[in-house]
Amino acid sequence: MSRRPVGAVVTGTDTGVGKTVVSALLLAAVRHRGVAARRYWKPVQTGCPPDDDAAWVARAAGLASAEVVPGAIRLRTPASPFEAARLEGVRLVAPTALPSVPEGTFLVVEGAGGLLVPFDATTTSADLFVAWGLPLVVVARPTLGTMNHTLLTLEAARRRGLVVAGVVVAGPPTAAVLDAFRTHGAADLVAVVPTLDDPARDVAAAAAALVADPAFAALLDRLGAAAPGAPLPPARDLVARDAAVTWHPYTQHGLGRAPLAVVAAEGATLTLADGRRVLDGLSSWWTSLVGHGHPAIAAAIARQARVLDHVQFGGATHPPAVELAERLVALAPRGLARVFYSDDGSTAVEVALKLALAYHARRGAPHRTRFVALEHAYHGDTVGAMSVSDDGPFVADFRTVRFDVTRVPPPVRGADVAACVEALRARLAVEGDRVAAVVVEPLLLGAGGMLVYDEAYLRAVADLARRHGALFVADEVFTGFGRTGARFACGRAGVAPDLLCVSKALTGGTLPLAATLATAAVFDAFTSARTADAFLHGHSFTANPIACAAALAALDLLDDAAFARARAIGDRLGAGLASLRGDPRVADVRGLGLVRAVEVRVDSAAGPGGYLADTGRRMADAALEAGVFLRPLGDVVYAVPPLCVTDAEVDRIAAAMCAAVAAV
Numbered sequence: 001m002s003r004r005p006v007g008a009v010v011t012g013t014d015t016g017v018g019k020t021v022v023s024a025l026l027l028a029a030v031r032h033r034g035v036a037a038r039r040y041w042k043p044v045q046t047g048c049p050p051d052d053d054a055a056w057v058a059r060a061a062g063l064a065s066a067e068v069v070p071g072a073i074r075l076r077t078p079a080s081p082f083e084a085a086r087l088e089g090v091r092l093v094a095p096t097a098l099p100s101v102p103e104g105t106f107l108v109v110e111g112a113g114g115l116l117v118p119f120d121a122t123t124t125s126a127d128l129f130v131a132w133g134l135p136l137v138v139v140a141r142p143t144l145g146t147m148n149h150t151l152l153t154l155e156a157a158r159r160r161g162l163v164v165a166g167v168v169v170a171g172p173p174t175a176a177v178l179d180a181f182r183t184h185g186a187a188d189l190v191a192v193v194p195t196l197d198d199p200a201r202d203v204a205a206a207a208a209a210l211v212a213d214p215a216f217a218a219l220l221d222r223l224g225a226a227a228p229g230a231p232l233p234p235a236r237d238l239v240a241r242d243a244a245v246t247w248h249p250y251t252q253h254g255l256g257r258a259p260l261a262v263v264a265a266e267g268a269t270l271t272l273a274d275g276r277r278v279l280d281g282l283s284s285w286w287t288s289l290v291g292h293g294h295p296a297i298a299a300a301i302a303r304q305a306r307v308l309d310h311v312q313f314g315g316a317t318h319p320p321a322v323e324l325a326e327r328l329v330a331l332a333p334r335g336l337a338r339v340f341y342s343d344d345g346s347t348a349v350e351v352a353l354k355l356a357l358a359y360h361a362r363r364g365a366p367h368r369t370r371f372v373a374l375e376h377a378y379h380g381d382t383v384g385a386m387s388v389s390d391d392g393p394f395v396a397d398f399r400t401v402r403f404d405v406t407r408v409p410p411p412v413r414g415a416d417v418a419a420c421v422e423a424l425r426a427r428l429a430v431e432g433d434r435v436a437a438v439v440v441e442p443l444l445l446g447a448g449g450m451l452v453y454d455e456a457y458l459r460a461v462a463d464l465a466r467r468h469g470a471l472f473v474a475d476e477v478f479t480g481f482g483r484t485g486a487r488f489a490c491g492r493a494g495v496a497p498d499l500l501c502v503s504k505a506l507t508g509g510t511l512p513l514a515a516t517l518a519t520a521a522v523f524d525a526f527t528s529a530r531t532a533d534a535f536l537h538g539h540s541f542t543a544n545p546i547a548c549a550a551a552l553a554a555l556d557l558l559d560d561a562a563f564a565r566a567r568a569i570g571d572r573l574g575a576g577l578a579s580l581r582g583d584p585r586v587a588d589v590r591g592l593g594l595v596r597a598v599e600v601r602v603d604s605a606a607g608p609g610g611y612l613a614d615t616g617r618r619m620a621d622a623a624l625e626a627g628v629f630l631r632p633l634g635d636v637v638y639a640v641p642p643l644c645v646t647d648a649e650v651d652r653i654a655a656a657m658c659a660a661v662a663a664v
């Protein structure tokens with residue numbers, strides 16, 4: 001995947017405020033920072049001739065012709081692109097993609113006019129800026145009227161989720177102007193550039209002086225033009241500082257294994273502090289389904305943070321929560337009509353368990369307190385969620401507080417579907433009238449070892465639960481939103497749960513958010529004129545607006561094409577692992593949707609198996625050597641790549657999995 005360039009979109013509070021001079025100053029200044037690759041792009045030039053900003057900037061900043069991005073739209077009329085194109089009878093195609101430039105290039109894109117200048121009948125400059133995803137430099141006049149123009153520009157930019165790196169005032173402003181930008185405009189970085197007598201001649205000298213100006217230098221830093229001698233913090237420092245103060249999940253600190261020092265992520269790639277780039281083969285604990293740093297989600301988060309960051313969801317509501325609930329209900333399996341928000345996969349499950357218990361109590365069956373769950377299940381680490389999870393090292397310390405759960409075997413590793421259905425039938429025949437809910441991970445048991453089971457079994461579970469008056473809870477925290485090649489694993493099997501738990505990919509993997517969806521029947525059991533009948537449960541950050549906005553942006557990306565891509569990724573990964581089938585070291589190769597897993601044979605005499613097997617660490621090291629971040633579940637090495645992986649990256653992940661197997 002090619003990385004987005006660093007640099008800026010230069011816009012102005014008005015026409016003729018000095019955008020072109022500032023563009024040239026930025027490009028000339030980064031030279032002094034040792035940035036070798038520079039590009040200038042003026043996608044639309046109106047009033048041309050005589051105006052030709054590209055030629056002017058090239059001269060003033062000393063750019064070679066290859067450093068000016070070709071193919072600009074040129075219109076003669078000195079007006080907005082929309083107006084000029086209309087008068088000249090030209091049909092404009094909005095340039096929504098940045099030009100492709102070599103990695104590490106510092107790109108300056110100069111807008112036409114100001115932020116809300118119309119490009120065509122439906123697009124303004126701001127819409128293009130959002131699509132490009134580069135930070136803005138807002139060029140402002142120092143003269144009368146600038147306060148209003150600049151503050152309006154800043155407000156409009158932020159409302160659209162645009163990141164304003166700084167304001168550049170072309171010419172000396174008064175103290176009152178500077179103060180207004182900082183206080184009323186919340187501009188934390190205002191740089192002042194001098195008025196040049198002969199701009200074309202003086203840009204180079206002015207830029208040389210500006211690199212020493214603290215505000216202008218800070219602006220260059222923000223735009224990603226790192227100062228020479230100030231590279232990213234060395235990995236060793238970060239890891240040493242980490243070792244002194246943090247406590248990592250599922251980590252034995254006594255072993256002293258260094259974590260990866262990750263300083264940036266984009267798409268499927270993590271950038272490490274030492275400059276290495278590795279593929280995120282697990283989508284960061286299965287969250288980042290669309291890939292890291294997706295511009296649409298980042299813009300939605302920035303926009304929402306400005307408009308409404310948070311408000312408690314008790315006694316208040318807000319647009320992102322309502323819109324997201326509407327969308328989830330429309331997309332979820334039939335019958336689910338209500339959305340209860342929480343924070344992560346564990347709380348989504350915890351809510352479902354508490355709802356199930358309280359639902360039966362409200363309906364006169366308080367004796368329904370048992371849960372039935374699957375062997376190998378994992379539902380989270382809070383007390384309820386770990387109670388319905390299988391036994392194992394994760395829960396060993398908490399036997400005394402875990403509540404008693406009936407566990408039935410799912411048809412995995414070749415077990416017979418009919419026999420497993422029969423086992424559940426037999427259990428429910430004995431204790432079905434005491435069961436509050438049957439809780440399952442549909443079709444794919446994730447943390448239990450990426451174990452896949454038959455759709456017919458899932459249908460039988462749903463059917464048997466209902467027949468015995470128990471609720472059917474589907475935990476789609478892992479499988480939801482396309483990972484199995486369909487929006488929901490339940491949908492693949494044609495079943496509709498009473499309670500559905502979702503999280504992880506809900507926000508595209510950007511922010512913690514979870515939802516437990518319930519049927520109208522469950523909701524109605526809590527609805528009366530008595531407060532005591534309500535579901536008295538909540539969290540400080542329930543329905544956080546920024547997370548809901550991220551989820552809305554993510555849902556736009558998770559459509560049928562995305563699910564088809566999930567299946568294609570899984571097929572390609574599977575093909576890359578074909579050589580492992582029949583390998584004596586390999587017990588099983590399996591998968592569903594985009595997930596693929598290889599279970600290796602572990603010599604039980606050599607130490608503990610399962611999650612505690614040392615095999616996992618050796619496989620992880622071998623995968624990292626091959627440029628892929630994987631974290632095996634003991635003797636199971638698996639990949640859950642983000643949907644944005646290229647075919648070549650899928651092949652690298654498959655090769656890394658093969659290398660991992662070869663290492664044991």
Ligand code: PLP
Pocket residue numbers: 344345346347349378379380381441446447475476477478479503504
């Ligand atoms: N449910 C399932 C199926 C999971 O896979 C997980 C986590 O991996 C959880 C629940 C718990 O989610 P979280 O780690 O966000 O609490």
